[in-house]
Amino acid sequence: MGNKGFIRNNVNQFAFMYRLADLGLIQFSLYAATQLYGTAYDFQFFLLALIANVSYSFTAEMFWLYRSWRASALKEILFYTLLSWAIALLPVLMFVFFAKMAQEYSRLVLGYWIISSLFLLCGWRVLYRYLLFHLRKQGRNSRSVGIIGLSDSGCMLAEELLGHPETGYQLNAVFDDRTPDRLDCQYVHLMEGSVADGVKRAQNGEFDVLFIGLPFSAKARIESILRLLGDTTVDVHLIPDFFIYNLLHARIGQVGDIQTVSVYDTPMRGGWSLLKRVEDVVLSAVILSVMAIPMLLIGLCIKMTSPGPVFFLQDRYGLDGRRIKVFKFRSMHVTENGGEVVQAKRHDKRVTPIGGFLRRTSLDELPQFINVMQGNMSIVGPRPHAVAHNEEYRKQVDFYMLRHKMKPGITGLAQINGCRGETDTLDKMKMRIHFDLEYIRHWSLWIDFKIILATFSKGFVGKDVY
Template structure:
């Protein structure tokens, strides 16, 4: 099942060692060929440079979990993480050359050829190998036989995924359910091989390699009994989360001493992921600020000319883990409400200045928040921060509202690019925004952030409910 399905951890790629080895060879060989092609030699210094790049690349690849199983993953996402790992490798590499004062020794043309050829081949071999796997899996090779216990809603969704995407390498062999056939969805009745006992029997006979248990987790006793019986087999067993588990945020295994635990509400910003997110934020913030610095100065001048008052407005918001932060904005109103009651801007709101209305419609009033990003209180992508008074109001009305603070607030977000930005004058609108915020936190990845940034450029700056 793909990573968006809410599994506790990513599947392990059984060929990860081979993939690492191929990547290492590509990096070294591309450097050697580039050096021989342009300067006619490949000496010890170039070899050491290649070794350093190998170590750095493997480090960043591990941060991006590049060597996980991509059986059901997005090919574009895999290429994105491959290129990202390689480009990030260049930073420590160039720092090494700078601090060891060896920049003059290495040919710039050679390094340029190496960087381009390595980027190309790292992606190309993955594309060729993926197409090879897809072709043989469609012919029935390199597949694993799958059985599903329980034709529940989640069980049916899983069966559809397996049947619709044969390139995943899963082959639906049988389904099992204790209910009478007339009570089941008719789509997979031809795969029905009996009840739970029949599923265990086929597993014991080696006719099924993977069993997915798709029963509701409330049926604890039955699931325990199934797992006990399957303990007498060598089949791989997976529990498919029902709706309750699917709503958990980043479920994962943990332990306190010898006691094993499962997290219920957790943040994805742990360990290497928090480092990745911070690097992404700093890179995007500094890059964007170099482009928007002059427009920001012009906007500041227009604010001063068109209405009395300060250029910037700092408002209290909730940040990561619900801690208060000061969010910077260009002032767009004649008032600067920051108390216990903050009224959201509405259509033709008299508090909004004429120039401020333009800033709000185009989201230009939010540009100073890139300084919040550099400061570390916000991210470029994340759930949009609400005024403290709105938080206190809606946390009582919308289920799971405060879970949106399991990540830093962002300048743009998944809810915004899906049309849920601007005024939230009804509980239903806020519920939809929270729905997308939690979906973002559950499925967060650097690739998802990249897509949101691209979507923001094309459709995220304006909205029909923005006043």
């Protein structure tokens, strides 16, 4: 096998040209800025742009900016472009400061350069994307696609291909050995024969890409199909079956010369963990600074309306199932933290006069930004449950404990989708876990950004919050 492995990451074949375009635009925009303000473009400006080139190259690679964005939202592309440029500017500003060269550079030139570079970096991506979409919708720059096997994952792929013609993939036919009346899929009308028919048409060169959606348990069947397709030039892809598809952040690993596939893993590795930590610290510091006086007033109201401490520290599970102490403003007359914790219900007599308001508006959770600063929670992540509830539901909900593959959060995907408050039925808890695992499976800074924005509009309240 050798140390080259047998599975490669999918990369954009034009990535080298995209890199050159970015680096050239950064240099050009600084040159244009100096000419606009009548400043000589000398070696000092070239050095500044060169530092920006190097740092931008690192940040862009870190955010996979040069991968294929065929099926990604434009907002996501622009978000990562902006983030890459913003982080790339830090070494530039550090160089200007520590080299004591601030007086050598015009602030107007630097300001114009920073803004114009961002505009150009984002602008050419928008124009190029719409040009490709226009060509693909006209049938150009497209690829003919067939699907073998209308399993659940095969149907999901068909839905993606038909719903996003801008990707350039044109689904022409699907094939399955079962009769249409045995298939629970809305795309049976595209079926044009059996698996053998699909293989034969691929051998005749009718498809550029062929996806195999048979369950992985049909190993012998898949192997026989692959052997037949080895006599073609069609690109062949295996679609993970429904169980494999739902594994938690599955990824390719390597031990020596042997490649492995992780089954349950965390996305918090290397630089991504550092970036999420920076996100947490910066936002928490800002929020705690802004909310310091309101938090002080809330504390005074709690002391004036009921006896007891201002804060309630409850044991909950954190990252990897380790116990942590979670801060909350006390909203009840009791501070239950034992083996049995009763969830708050409508008209619960344990709730203090101000506690009901704090709970409905999520203001009782503001002290959890202290947990974030301590490092045992994140701003975005699966909400931590009381230890007693964890022990109860881990026995009833499949994959429950996998939600602890990331730090618990103050807000999360479940909360912005209405899963807040009392879980008086098992289905409500299952829905929470579904969203928690979806978040971990697809985590990115872009998803965190969207969840934070959505929290301000619909994540603070809920119909079952008492």
